[in-house]
Amino acid sequence: MNFLDIIVLLTQGVGYTVMVTLACSATGLLVGLVAAGMRRLAWFGVIPLLDGFTYVFRGIPVLVLLFLVYFGLPGIGIKVPPLLAMMLSLGLIAGAYLAEVFRGALDSVDAGEILAAQAMGMTRLQILAYIEFPQMLRFAVPGMVNEFTTVLKYSPFAYTVGIPEITKQAMTLASTTLRGIEVYLAVGVLYFAIYRILLIGVQWLERRYRVPGIGLA
Amino acid sequence: MALIEIRDLVKKFDRQVVLDGINLDVVEGEVKVVMGTSGCGKSTLLRCINRLVEPSSGTIHFRGQDITGHGVDVRALRQSIGFVFQQFALYRHLTVLDNVTLALRKLRGMSRAEAEEKALHELARLDMADHRDKYPAQTSGGQKQRAALARALAMDPAVVVLDEPTSALDPVMSREVAQLIDRLHRENVTMLCVTHDLLLAGSIADRVTFLDKGVIRAEDTIAHLSKHHPDEQVRAFFGCEENAR
Numbered sequence: 001m002n003f004l005d006i007i008v009l010l011t012q013g014v015g016y017t018v019m020v021t022l023a024c025s026a027t028g029l030l031v032g033l034v035a036a037g038m039r040r041l042a043w044f045g046v047i048p049l050l051d052g053f054t055y056v057f058r059g060i061p062v063l064v065l066l067f068l069v070y071f072g073l074p075g076i077g078i079k080v081p082p083l084l085a086m087m088l089s090l091g092l093i094a095g096a097y098l099a100e101v102f103r104g105a106l107d108s109v110d111a112g113e114i115l116a117a118q119a120m121g122m123t124r125l126q127i128l129a130y131i132e133f134p135q136m137l138r139f140a141v142p143g144m145v146n147e148f149t150t151v152l153k154y155s156p157f158a159y160t161v162g163i164p165e166i167t168k169q170a171m172t173l174a175s176t177t178l179r180g181i182e183v184y185l186a187v188g189v190l191y192f193a194i195y196r197i198l199l200i201g202v203q204w205l206e207r208r209y210r211v212p213g214i215g216l217a
Numbered sequence: 218m219a220l221i222e223i224r225d226l227v228k229k230f231d232r233q234v235v236l237d238g239i240n241l242d243v244v245e246g247e248v249k250v251v252m253g254t255s256g257c258g259k260s261t262l263l264r265c266i267n268r269l270v271e272p273s274s275g276t277i278h279f280r281g282q283d284i285t286g287h288g289v290d291v292r293a294l295r296q297s298i299g300f301v302f303q304q305f306a307l308y309r310h311l312t313v314l315d316n317v318t319l320a321l322r323k324l325r326g327m328s329r330a331e332a333e334e335k336a337l338h339e340l341a342r343l344d345m346a347d348h349r350d351k352y353p354a355q356t357s358g359g360q361k362q363r364a365a366l367a368r369a370l371a372m373d374p375a376v377v378v379l380d381e382p383t384s385a386l387d388p389v390m391s392r393e394v395a396q397l398i399d400r401l402h403r404e405n406v407t408m409l410c411v412t413h414d415l416l417l418a419g420s421i422a423d424r425v426t427f428l429d430k431g432v433i434r435a436e437d438t439i440a441h442l443s444k445h446h447p448d449e450q451v452r453a454f455f456g457c458e459e460n461a462r
Contacts, residue, residue: 120324
């Protein structure tokens with residue numbers, strides 16, 4: 001069995017790794033957007049709740065939250081499927097970080113433009129949807145790439161709840177072949193390949209929506 | 218009846234009085250110019266008119282209706298008042314055309330095709346149709362100002378309010394803006410302009426209102442204010458400005 005054979009065997013887990021990464025990133029993106037949007041709207045009583053959310057979810061380790069959801073909740077009669085457990089742990093933690101990334105990016109939106117939209121008669125929600133979010137998402141690209149990369153790197157925790165992603169496949173292969181160095185080197189190569197593909201996708205999106213005068217040069 | 222009637226308008230921020238008993242009328246079809254030094258309350262006055270800033274006391278009647286009280290549809294009011302800001306405040310992520318169509322689509326409920334037709338008419342009126350696909354960062358200061366004006370005019374407002382329209386422009390572009398305002402005046406567009414640019418004021422209106430420390434100190438022709446007004450401070454303001462010309 002050569003190095004290429006090992007990579008081919010491990011690719012069985014790539015689909016699961018990508019699935020976990022996309023599901024948790026999407027959860028994080030949605031939660032981050034909702035949290036940042038609600039903070040911006042500053043509806044009554046929402047700010048302390050959002051502060052509490054980011055404080056707790058940025059402070060708790062992914063594995064602890066994952067075990068709490070997957071192994072803890074069944075104790076009170078709530079059985080959570082593995083992928084959902086990942087979304088409720090890694091996804092929510094990513095959401096807490098992204099909410100802060102978006103908060104910073106929203107602060108970069110020109111206050112004059114928001115005032116102009118108000119002066120035109122737009123509602124606060126319309127301003128958020130048509131002025132602030134479209135600009136904020138462009139400002140937030142570097143922070144989002146960082147967070148999606150972190151999600152990818154935390155995705156191996158999925159094996160602890162029975163999802164047969166790359167690391168799980170690697171552990172099985174290493175224990176049967178006793179060729180740990182090649183196997184885990186191959187795991188690294190695969191993760192790097194996924195990261196590169198993710199980056200190419202983000203760079204394509206960034207070019208597609210690039211606007212002169214906004215965001216990265 | 219005046220289009221806008223402001224009576225005894227007071228605005229305080231905490232204990233600081235920014236507007237102190239303002240009385241001002243804007244008649245339909247006229248260009249009203251309010252002048253004054255920086256920080257005299259000009260922008261606050263404009264922002265009280267469309268309720269971006271809440272007045273502390275006094276009344277503002279717009280088309281005969283008091284708009285300072287409760288129960289006023291503030292969003293509808295704002296749609297009737299076109300606002301052009303000092304720094305233009307164009308939406309950076311939208312092209313010039315989309316800057317003009319956004320409010321038409323989202324506030325007036327027009328289809329994209331209808332909104333673009335209307336927007337292109339306004340852009341052509343201000344010689345901006347050729348720049349419709351540019352983003353704000355790709356346009357000059359004068360073009361930004363015209364795009365901002367087209368955005369305001371597209372909503373068919375009862376009055377266009379201009380907040381220091383030439384402060385971010387060089388003298389050549391300032392003259393262009395003055396000519397543009399003059400042209401819109403001839404087309405019967407009602408405008409309220411605050412500025413400290415005497416050249417602009419002299420080009421677009423016969424009489425100006427002088428605001429100082431939140432109080433209207435004078436209203437007359439620039440020539441009279443600079444030479445014959447009894448208040449030395451008023452003469453100094455207009456005299457210095459005139460000398461600077």
